[in-house]
Amino acid sequence: MDINTKKEKGIPVVSVKGRIDAVTAPEFEKSLSEIITSGEKTVLINLENLEYISSAGLRSILATAKRLKSENGKMLFTGLKGPVEEVFKISGFYSIFTIFESEGAALGSI
Numbered sequence: 001m002d003i004n005t006k007k008e009k010g011i012p013v014v015s016v017k018g019r020i021d022a023v024t025a026p027e028f029e030k031s032l033s034e035i036i037t038s039g040e041k042t043v044l045i046n047l048e049n050l051e052y053i054s055s056a057g058l059r060s061i062l063a064t065a066k067r068l069k070s071e072n073g074k075m076l077f078t079g080l081k082g083p084v085e086e087v088f089k090i091s092g093f094y095s096i097f098t099i100f101e102s103e104g105a106a107l108g109s110i
Helices: 025-037 055-070 082-091 103-108
Strands: 002-008 011-020 042-053 074-078 098-100
Touching (some): 025 055, 042 055, 042 082, 074 103
Antiparallel strands (some): 002 011
């Protein structure tokens, strides 16, 4: 798994490539935690290059989202496709999170 973070319009954009599973989920959650600890309230997660996400990955997303919510923040998603999009639909994440067609659309909504 590769995690790249950049800032666009003052918002951290976290791009994830590869797999988020039981092995990599702690690293993913730690990366997001560091962003929140630095004072960020809104985080955009780009999953365009994510091939697979397991239940451990979903748990790390939920844990981070709960932390953000307690700090009046929010987590946005873009780039969902294929198996990752199916997992988000089946798990109900589509109704929990705000999901955008593109990074530009997500940044434009803020």
